Amino acid sequence: MPELPEVETIRRDLINLVAGKTILGIRIKLPRIIRKHKSAGEIRKRIVGKKVKELDRRGKSLLFHLDGDILVIHLGMTGQILFSTQKHPFQKDKYTHAVIDFEEGKQLLFKDVRQFGQMYVVRKENLEKTLELGPEPLVKSFTLDVLRKLLSAPTKIKVLLMDQKKIAGIGNIYSDEILFEARIHPLRPANSLSQDEVKRLYQAIAAILKKGIKYRGTSADSYLDALGRKGRYEEHHRVYRRSGEPCRVCRTTIKRITIGGRSAHFCPKCQKYHNSRELRA
DNA sequence: AGTACGCCCTGGCCGC
DNA sequence: TGCGGCCAGGGCGTAC
Secondary structure, three states, X not given: OOOHHHHHXXXXXXXXXXXXXXXXXXXXXXXXXXXXXXXXXXXXXHHOOOEOOEEEEEXXXXXXXXXXXXXXXXXXXXXXXXXXXXXXXXXXXOOEEXXXXXXXXOEXXXXXXXXXXXXXXEEHHHHHHHHOOOOOOOOOOOOHHHHHHHOOOOOEHHHHHHOOOOOOOOOHHHHHHHHHHHOOOOOOEHHHOOHHHHHHHHHHHHHHHHHHHHOOOOOOOOOXXXXXXXXXXXXXXXXXXXXXXXXXXOOOEOEEEEEOOEEEEEOOOOOOOOOOXXXXX
């Protein structure tokens, strides 16, 4: 499932491949991936003939800056954006739902097995209103104080980290890994964290997301980068999908529980559910 | 307001 | 070999 590190990896690769290039056309086989538009023709009219000025990312969304419009691509669970210069057997490939054609025969294939991904065009000035995302966790303005203010409600910390309206870009994999790094139990109410825990959480968010980017993302399910390569971060996972296996720190068996319909993995010893007061080391 | 749950969707896996 | 049942979960809508 592409989260911030996976989308950022794709963005960095695509900059060198399609930035500055003009979109010549879009072929759409599965119209349901085009959202927020009355017709496929509408998106076509707004992107064809336009040059990709810049590639950006906001949370888990990839942003192609065109002339005043932005083409937004969200990969959902199993979406992939694959760069190709070969003429693709588009109609025969059951998972390639759309192809964006650029000059010089360059193409971006939009593949998605589960069809949760989507693309749409939005006016630049309406982007934030449309996305409704919390702050980017890897920018300078995301300070310890910003995080502290987000933790004022009793929401379970795991749920809060995955709430895109609170913080942008963190999903199930990275929230598990962040909470392990910070040694915080996923069920802890956000407003029960001690000063020290908030600090650890703040540092863990940056450290784990950067680590994810460093290893080019997680390919646990189906993630591939723009050139079809896997990420290597799952080799470094310490809790995600490791239930039943020994903790890499203390050898305690990693546990899996369900929180809000999603699986959460944690080490019961490293991430104890004790209340705010920290044990003195 | 917080939270649980169902839905969209399909492949993979398990048990029979 | 096949088939039903369940699981994976991002985002969204709904209900409590």
